[in-house]
Amino acid sequence: MNRKDFLAQVGLGAAALLVPACIGGLASCSKSSNNAPTNVDFTLDVGTGSLATNGGYLIHSGVLVARTTSGTFLAVSAACTHEGTNVNYNAGGNNFICPNHGAQFSNTGAVTKGPASKGLSQYKTTLTGTSLRVYS
Ligand code: FES
The missing domain is CATH 2.102.10.10 (Rieske [2Fe-2S] iron-sulphur domain)
Structure with a gap:
């Protein structure tokens, strides 16, 4: 495997890991905010x-x-x-x-x-x- 092939595989692997995390947890991809103070x-x-x-x-x-x-x-x-x-x-x-x-x-x-x-x-x-x- 040459350097170009290695980087292509590593890059694709990292992207494959990130996409399901975002799709699986849509709330973390959303811009919505829920920062209401508690124990006020x-x-x-x-x-x-x-x-x-x-x-x-x-x-x-x-x-x-x-x-x-x-x-x-x-x-x-x-x-x-x-x-x-x-x-x-x-x-x-x-x-x-x-x-x-x-x-x-x-x-x-x-x-x-x-x-x-x-x-x-x-x-x-x-x-x-x-x-x-x-x-x-
Ligand atoms: S309506 Fe968009 S931040 Fe309040």
């Missing part, structure tokens, strides 16, 4: 900053925390389930919109417009004074 438990001071104003929001530890126009709080995973871009809170529509390809999610994180096909994870919130606990 943190506290924010909503007396100052963007959460002090109705309609404001921020992202902390991968969680988007929003204050609705009526003053209640929402918390969902920030990364769009399509390709991982952080979504924005749309106070006017009380929903979440991905700036990358336009996916939209309800105020509970459910998909209302693709291309995302999986919802955002929702987290609980409890307000005590100006201290907002966000948790799984």
